[in-house]
Amino acid sequence: xxxxxxxxxxxxxxxxxxxxxxxxxxxxxxxxxxxxxxxxxxxxxxxxxxxxxxxxxxxxxxxxxxxxxxxxxxxxxxxxxxxxxxxxxxxxxxxxxxxxxxxxxxxxxxxxxxxxxxxxxxxxxxxxxxxxxxxxxxxxxxxxxxxxxxxxxxxxxxxxxxxxxxxxxxxxxxxxxxxxxxxxxxxxxxxxxxxxxxxxxxxxxxxxxxxxxxxxxxxxxxxxxxxxxxxxxxxxxxxxxxxxxxxxxxxxxxxxxxxxxxxxxxxxxxxxxxxxxxxxxxxxxxxxxxxxxxxxxxxxxxxxxxxxxxxxxx
Amino acid sequence: xxxxxxxxxxxxxxxxxxxxxxxxxxxxxxxxxxxxxxxxxxxxxxxxxxxxxxxxxxxxxxxxxxxxxxxxxxxxxxxxxxxxxxxxxxxxxxxxxxxxxxxxxxxxxxxxxxxxxxxxxxxxxxxxxxxxxxxxxxxxxxxxxxxxxxxxxxxxxxxxxxxxxxxxxxxxxxxxxxxxxxxxxxxxxxxxxxxxxxxxxxxxxxxxxxxxxxxxxxxxxxxxxxxxxxxxxxxxxxxxxxxxxxxxxxxxxxxxxxxxxxxxxxxxxxxxxxxxxxxxxxxxxxxxxxxxxxxxxxxxxxxxxxxxxxxxxxxxxxxxxxxxxxxxxxxxxxxxxxxxxxxxxxxxxxxxxxxxxxxxxxxxxxxxxxxxxxxxxxxxxxxxxxxxxxxxxxx
Numbered sequence: 003x004x005x006x007x008x009x010x011x012x013x014x015x016x017x018x019x020x021x022x023x024x025x026x027x028x029x030x031x032x033x034x035x036x037x038x039x040x041x042x043x044x045x046x047x048x049x050x051x052x053x054x055x056x057x058x059x060x061x062x063x064x065x066x067x068x069x070x071x072x073x074x075x076x077x078x079x080x081x082x083x084x085x086x087x088x089x090x091x092x093x094x095x096x097x098x099x100x101x102x103x104x105x106x107x108x109x110x111x112x113x114x115x116x117x118x119x120x121x122x123x124x125x126x127x128x129x130x131x132x133x134x135x136x137x138x139x140x141x142x143x144x145x146x147x148x149x150x151x152x153x154x155x156x157x158x159x160x161x162x163x164x165x166x167x168x169x170x171x172x173x174x175x176x177x178x179x180x181x182x183x184x185x186x187x188x189x190x191x192x193x194x195x196x197x198x199x200x201x202x203x204x205x206x207x208x209x210x211x212x213x214x215x216x217x218x219x220x221x222x223x224x225x226x227x228x229x230x231x232x233x234x235x236x237x238x239x240x241x242x243x244x245x246x247x248x249x250x251x252x253x254x255x256x257x258x259x260x261x262x263x264x265x266x267x268x269x270x271x272x273x274x275x276x277x278x279x280x281x282x283x284x285x286x287x288x289x290x291x292x293x294x295x296x297x298x299x300x301x302x303x304x305x306x307x308x309x310x311x312x313x314x315x316x
Numbered sequence: 317x318x319x320x321x322x323x324x325x326x327x328x329x330x331x332x333x334x335x336x337x338x339x340x341x342x343x344x345x346x347x348x349x350x351x352x353x354x355x356x357x358x359x360x361x362x363x364x365x366x367x368x369x370x371x372x373x374x375x376x377x378x379x380x381x382x383x384x385x386x387x388x389x390x391x392x393x394x395x396x397x398x399x400x401x402x403x404x405x406x407x408x409x410x411x412x413x414x415x416x417x418x419x420x421x422x423x424x425x426x427x428x429x430x431x432x433x434x435x436x437x438x439x440x441x442x443x444x445x446x447x448x449x450x451x452x453x454x455x456x457x458x459x460x461x462x463x464x465x466x467x468x469x470x471x472x473x474x475x476x477x478x479x480x481x482x483x484x485x486x487x488x489x490x491x492x493x494x495x496x497x498x499x500x501x502x503x504x505x506x507x508x509x510x511x512x513x514x515x516x517x518x519x520x521x522x523x524x525x526x527x528x529x530x531x532x533x534x535x536x537x538x539x540x541x542x543x544x545x546x547x548x549x550x551x552x553x554x555x556x557x558x559x560x561x562x563x564x565x566x567x568x569x570x571x572x573x574x575x576x577x578x579x580x581x582x583x584x585x586x587x588x589x590x591x592x593x594x595x596x597x598x599x600x601x602x603x604x605x606x607x608x609x610x611x612x613x614x615x616x617x618x619x620x621x622x623x624x625x626x627x628x629x630x631x632x633x634x635x636x637x638x639x640x641x642x643x644x645x646x647x648x649x650x651x652x653x654x655x656x657x658x659x660x661x662x663x664x665x666x667x668x669x670x671x672x673x674x675x676x677x678x679x680x681x682x683x684x685x686x687x688x689x690x691x692x693x694x695x696x697x698x699x700x701x702x703x704x705x706x707x708x709x710x711x
Binding site for chain 1: 317322325329332333515519520521522523524525526527528529530
């Protein structure tokens with residue numbers, strides 16, 4: 003179990019972390035969400051001792067993280083990169099050995115992972131000669147080759163094509179099923195929704211909401227209603243609800259969480275024959291928008307418009 | 317994992333990735349071939365036959381003059397005499413290299429520039445002998461008898477007495493060799509050090525490495541490996557040169573005591589480490605090799621300065637005050653100490669003190685370099701020396 007508790011970090015005038023806490027459990031996948039600049043990368047770096055914290059602590063299995071415990075961690079940093087001119091196999095063996103794996107085991111693990119990732123024939127090739135997608139695979143292998151108990155991946159899906167996303171997802175699922183603790187950040191919320199057991203959303207250097215995926219979604223102050231009346235008849239939102247959008251006769255309405263379902267059904271039946279009705283917690287995207295105060299798309303627009311200020315990690 | 321295990325892994329990686337690279341192997345091979353060539357080729361081109369002096373004559377010359385000049389010339393040389401009608405013809409003969417010098421009427425020795433010293437001395441002594449012979453003849457001594465007793469003396473053999481006392485010319489040779497080797501070692505590997513230090517940062521692999529290794533582990537392993545490679549290359553080159561020389565005998569190796577060689581080697585290693593660690597930091601403060609060249613600027617000047625100080629201050633004056641001061645400054649000590657030692661102009665305790673001081677300074681530099689290294693590792697931009705020092709170190 004990884005416990006990150008009340009991390010604080012300032013870079014001069016900029017507050018990067020303002021009390022981030024999170025918990026990741028063995029055998030489960032934790033989605034680490036937040037807009038750019040919220041402190042995700044700084045938090046992940048703190049786990050690996052790459053940030054000198056002003057306060058707060060990182061614990062692994064209840065004990066403060068030491069360089070010995072980090073030997074059992076795997077890291078895929080936001081800034082990807084390995085030795086471009088070094089042979090893929092030698093590179094992975096080197097990284098495994100740096101993590102304390104004996105030379106023989108390192109060689110075996112390297113072969114196994116390259117086999118799994120479909121790169122067995124590139125073991126003696128230079129990394130720089132591989133395609134972008136294959137380099138990403140080697141980067142994942144670099145995080146996995148020492149069979150870590152904790153896997154921390156910063157935006158592992160960025161830059162992957164749909165097939166790459168699929169194989170990355172499969173491997174992460176498999177690792178979690180094998181008992182590893184998996185933490186990853188992502189902007190692809192549909193993917194997080196599909197993969198993760200637990201979710202943390204941070205903004206302004208602090209965790210805003212955390213829990214299992216269902217808990218986080220249920221914590222929203224509204225429910226998502228989709229309704230279609232016979233003949234695609236127009237729907238007048240009941241009291242307290244508002245119209246989100248309507249397409250092909252399906253009308254989507256956020257309604258307050260306290261809304262009584264029978265009353266809602268009565269209200270809608272009065273307007274026409276109900277052909278289709280769902281009453282579900284909101285999607286993660288919507289929760290994110292509520293928590294952060296903007297959607298990912300809005301934030302990315304804003305970031306591009308501001309010409310994405312450099313410096314302190316996201 | 318202990319720090320030593322990590323450093324060993326880093327060192328091994330650098331040795332394998334660099335040492336087995338075509339660039340290093342070919343570079344080493346080419347250097348060895350060039351140096352061996354420099355030793356061997358001149359001996360092949362050297363004219364092993366007797367040296368021939370070509371002398372022109374204008375006007376009357378003493379009897380037996382040719383014979384007298386030949387006697388006064390070095391033993392293994394021949395003399396060719398060409399007679400010219402007049403001075404102009406002799407000048408033309410010199411210009412078209414028919415002769416190298418020409419004597420005109422016993423009064424002038426013409427040459428293009430200065431005449432060959434041996435030839436000039438031979439001509440002069442022949443004239444003197446001839447003059448004495450003619451004088452004796454004029455007072456009635458039989459010319460044949462006179463010629464018998466009057467022979468020009470053989471040229472003097474020159475002996476360098478200081479050469480017998482382990483210093484002087486041979487000492488200077490050793491000193492210059494040690495200084496030049498260190499200079500070449502540092503300058504020749506500066507670019508490699510810069511790019512090697514930059515490698516982790518420019519390839520962005522550094523974050524993965526730092527999750528398990530400390531910055532100084534990486535730095536120490538890198539410095540160790542690069543120093544081994546550079547010194548092995550230097551050693552092979554020098555060894556090849558000495559080996560080639562032992563075969564062809566191109567030059568005399570100055571006799572040097574084991575102490576001079578030992579201290580020279582020690583200072584080579586210590587001096588290399590001292591400057592290499594600074595080069596590594598210079599490389600780290602940059603984001604590209606172009607940047608690195610500019611951050612390394614002050615260092616290049618420092619190495620040049622130390623080198624020229626050793627050549628122009630220490631060698632001419634191996635016992636002066638400035639020399640003594642430079643002995644205790646770590647950047648100059650590795651250049652200065654072997655020079656002073658080769659001249660025998662340094663007491664043993666000064667050698668020890670200076671060596672210890674330089675070693676200590678090297679340790680301090682490696683520590684400081686480690687801090688600068690960790691301060692600059694995760695920085696995305698080019699830094700100045702000042703910023704690197706103030707940057708927050710990781711770990």
